[in-house]
Amino acid sequence: MPEQLLIDYQIECTDLKRALAVAEEIALEQTVETPPSLVEDEFFQKSIIGQVIEAQEFTADSFKVGIAYNPEVTGFQVGQFFNVIFGNISLKKGIRIENIVAPDSILKSFGGPQFGISGVRKILQVHNRPLLATALKPMGKSPEQLADIAHEFALGGGDLIKDDHGLADQPFCPFKDRVSAVMKAISEARESTRRETFYFPNISGHFKTIESQLDFALDHGVKGVLISPFLAGLETVNYIAGNYPLIIMVHPAMSGSLFNDPKQGIAPGVMLGTLFRLIGADISIYPSPGGRFPFTPQDCQSINDALLTPDLQVKKSFPAPAGGLKISTIAQAALEYGRDTLLLIGGDLLESISELAANTRKIIAQFDRLFPEDQESTTADPAFSVFDCHSLRSNKQIVPRLRTHLKFSSDFSWQGRDTWDYKNTDGNSFHNVKRIELTGRFGEKTAFDVRYFEVQPKGYTSYETHRHEHVIIGILGLGTLIIGNRTLDLKVNDIAYIAPHRPHRIKNNTDHPFGFFCIVDHERDRPRVLDWRTSLCV
C-alpha cells in the first residue's frame, strides 16, 4: 500500500450524493485540474488524481469527505503541499479542511520543530511550569525604550520577550539597533538573575533581508525569532527551521480569513496547530478566547491538541495563547491551559514599567506554586542540537572592519586581520592549526567567506562533515586531504572541492607549514565532528 496524504474536507450540502460529487471535483481540481476525459489512463487515476475514500454526515448541513492524495504530487515542498490541499478550492465556497494526516515522507521532508517543547525547556532550564512571555511594544518606541522594557521583564525572571509582530525595520526603530539594544539589556539583567531570558526579534522582509536579519541575530546571541508565516511565507518558516539553529515562534497575522466562516477555509486547529507544527514552529501564537478576537474555547482546544499530540516523527510545539490576558487572571489561565503552554501577556503587564519586574516575578512565583518541581513535564522528544556549539559565525572577538586592500606579509599574515588559534575545548579533534578570517565577516555582503588556514608540521584539522561545501586552494607547502576513502596531495595553487556531507580532514605530513585558502558559503550549517576511528559523531 503506497503512502497517502489524507485530508478531511467539510463540504456544505445536505445530501450524500452531492457531497460525493463535490469531493470528486476537489480530487480533480487539486491535482490534474482538467476535464475527466483527458485523464482516463490508469496512471492518472491511480497515481495522480486524489481518491475519495470516505464520506459521512458531519453537521445538519454538511458532510465530511476524506480524500487521499499521493504525497508525490506535493513535490515534498511546503508551497505545493498547500496548493494540493487547498490552492484552487480556496476560491470556492463551502469547503473547509477539518483534518490532515500526513505520511512519513511528508513528515520527514518538512521535519517539524527543530527544538520543540523539550528543546526549548532544556535551553531555558525550566521544566515544571508554563512559560511566561511578553511583547515589546508599542510600535513607535525607540530601541532604547524597548530595551528598558526587556530589561525589567528579564530582571523579573520572565522567560521570553518577543517583538510586537508589527516591529519590522522602520526608520523609527531599525531592526539592528533594536536587537543590539535589547540583547544588551537582557545580558545586563542576567548578571543579577543568573538565568536565561529569550529575546525573539520579529523577522520580516524578503528572503535576502530575512537572511541578513537571522545572521545578525545569531551573531548577537539571539536564540529564537518571531515570524508571521502568512506575511513572510510558509516556505520561509520551513527553510529557517531546516537551516538555522533558532527557535521559531509563529504569529497568525493575515491568516484570519481562513477562519472567518466555519464552512470555508482551514479549521484553526489544522492551520495554527497541525500545519504550523509540521512546517517547523516551536511555538504557535493564537488568540485566546475572551480576548479581542472571536476565537472560541473549542478552537483553542483544537489548536492545543494539534500542537501537543505525541508523534514519533515530529516534536511537540508550545501553544501560546495571547491577546487580552491580564495579570489578575493569568494564574487561572495557566491552570486551564496546563503546564505545556507559553502564556503571552502584553498590554496589562506593560501598563506600568516601574512595576514590570515585580509583576513578572509575582506571576512566575504563582506558576511555580501551581506547578511544583517534582511533577516535572514528561515531554520527551528526541535529542536536539544544543546552542552551546552553534554557528561558527557567532565569534564576537573579531573587530569588524571592512578593508579594500589586505596587504600580504611574507610570514603569511594579512595587514588588518588577526590570526586565531583554531582551538578546541575537547583538545583532541584537531591540532596545530591557525586560522585567519579574511573577507566575509567584516561588513561585506558576499555570499561567501574567505579564510586562511595554516596547518603546522604534524598538525591536522577536525575530521568532520557538513552540508556546506569547501573550496580549498593551496598557497604554501604541501598538504594532504583525506576525503571519504580518498587521499589527495595538495600543492600550491591546487584546488580541492569538498562535496556536501563528505567526511574530510586536512593533514600536514611534512616538516614545513601547509597553508591554504578555504572558501565557504557565508550561510552554512555547523560541522559535525566525527570520531576518526569510527566516523561517528563525537
Place this chain on the structure above:
Amino acid sequence: MPEQLLIDYQIECTDLKRALAVAEEIALEQTVETPPSLVEDEFFQKSIIGQVIEAQEFTADSFKVGIAYNPEVTGFQVGQFFNVIFGNISLKKGIRIENIVAPDSILKSFGGPQFGISGVRKILQVHNRPLLATALKPMGKSPEQLADIAHEFALGGGDLIKDDHGLADQPFCPFKDRVSAVMKAISEARESTRRETFYFPNISGHFKTIESQLDFALDHGVKGVLISPFLAGLETVNYIAGNYPLIIMVHPAMSGSLFNDPKQGIAPGVMLGTLFRLIGADISIYPSPGGRFPFTPQDCQSINDALLTPDLQVKKSFPAPAGGLKISTIAQAALEYGRDTLLLIGGDLLESISELAANTRKIIAQFDRLFPEDQESTTADPAFSVFDCHSLRSNKQIVPRLRTHLKFSSDFSWQGRDTWDYKNTDGNSFHNVKRIELTGRFGEKTAFDVRYFEVQPKGYTSYETHRHEHVIIGILGLGTLIIGNRTLDLKVNDIAYIAPHRPHRIKNNTDHPFGFFCIVDHERDRPRVLDWRTSLCV
C-alpha cells in the same frame, strides 16, 4: 501635509457610532496594538496610530470608513505593509478592505510591474489584440508530453504557455527536465512561425530553490514565470520583480478565503488587482465568471479596472481571466474583456492535441479580425530593460564536470578546466585577458564561483560596476587595481575587496602576466560596462 496610506474598510454594522468605534479599534490594533492609555503622547497620536478620516453608510448593514496610516509604519516592506493593512484584523469578523490609495513612497518602494502591458507587447511584437495563453497540464504528464503540447500551441501562433500551477518539481516531472524540453519544443516551432511564444514555468519551493529555478530558467532563454504569491510569498514576488529580468504572471491559489465572505477579507479588485499590480505582477490570473469558480462579473470588472487604471508611477498589468473558457466562446470573451487582456484557455483547447495548432491558429485569426492592426493599443509605459543583455551565467559552452581535485600546472592552468579568452563583441572595453572557471559552475551548490583571470602585459579588464562584490587574490606577478579614484598595487597573496557599485578595472602595467583568483557570488547581477573617460554606461 505628510504622505498617507489610505485604506477604506467596510465595517459590518448598522450605526455610525459603532462604525467609528470599530474604526478606532482598527487604527490602534494595526499599529500600536496596545491600550490607548499607553500611547497618549503626541508622537504616537500623530505619527504612529492610524487616523480615522471618514465614515459613510455603504450598504444597508455596513459602513465604509477611511483610515490614513503613516507609510513609515510599513517599513516599506511588502510583508509589513500587509500586516498594517490587514494582519491582526484578518482574525476579526465583519471587516473588509474595499480600496487602497498608496502614496508615492510606497509605489516607489514596491515598484509595480517591471514590464507591464507595453513591455510584454513589445517583446511579443503583438500590439493590436488580446493575447492568447494556455496551460501545460495535466499534472502527471511527462516533460516530453508537455513539450508536445507546447510545440503545437507555439506552431499555431499562440502567445504564452504557462505551466499548470500544480507543476512544481515532482519526481514524475522535474522542473529542469520540463523547462529544457518545453523550451526546445518552442524553439523548434519558432523555426516555422518566426515569432515569439513565451513559456512561463511555475516557480515554487523555498527561496533558495526559487533562486536556482529562476537562474536555470534564464539560462534557458525563459522570459517570464508563473508564481502563486500566497504559496511562494508576497515578498518573493516583489523581490523577483525588482531583481530578475522576468515577466511575472501571478496565480491566486490559496488566496480564496479572502473573497469568501463579502463582509470580510480583501475585495477581489484590491487583492488580485491593485495589490498584485503594486508588488510587481505583469499579468494577474483570476477566475472568469461563469466558469468553475463563483466570481461575479462585478468582481472581474473591479480586478480589470485595478490592473488597467493609468498611473504615472506604476505600469499597467494584463488581466488574465481563466477557468472554464471555451474555444467556441473565446472570441466573444475577447470582445467583452477588450484588447488589453490575456485570455487563458486550458482544458477545452487541450482536449485534442491533433487539432491544437489549428484551433490556436483559428482563435488568433479571430482576435486579429476583431482587433485590426490600425487600432493599435495606446498603452504607453516608461521604457523597460530589454532581454538582450541578461545574465552572464547563460554561457552554455562550459561542459559541466564536477571535480574534487583540480591539479595546478606551472603554466597557470588547471587539469580539467578550459581557458577562455575573455572576448568582447565590441572589441574595445577590455584587452588581453584570459579566464578560467574553476568551481561553482560544474554542479557544485556553493553560493560562490571561483575563477582565475590572467591579464597579459598592457592588458586590462572592463571598467565596470555592479551590485555584487569581488574578492580578488593575486597569485602571479603584479597588478594594478583601479577602484573609484584609488589605485592599488596587487602582489601575490594580496587580497582586494571591491564593494557594491564601485567602478573598477584591473590593469597590468608590467612586462609579465598578472594572475589572480576572483571570487564572486554565484547569483549576481550583470556588470554594467562604463566608458573609461566619462564613467557613464557604454
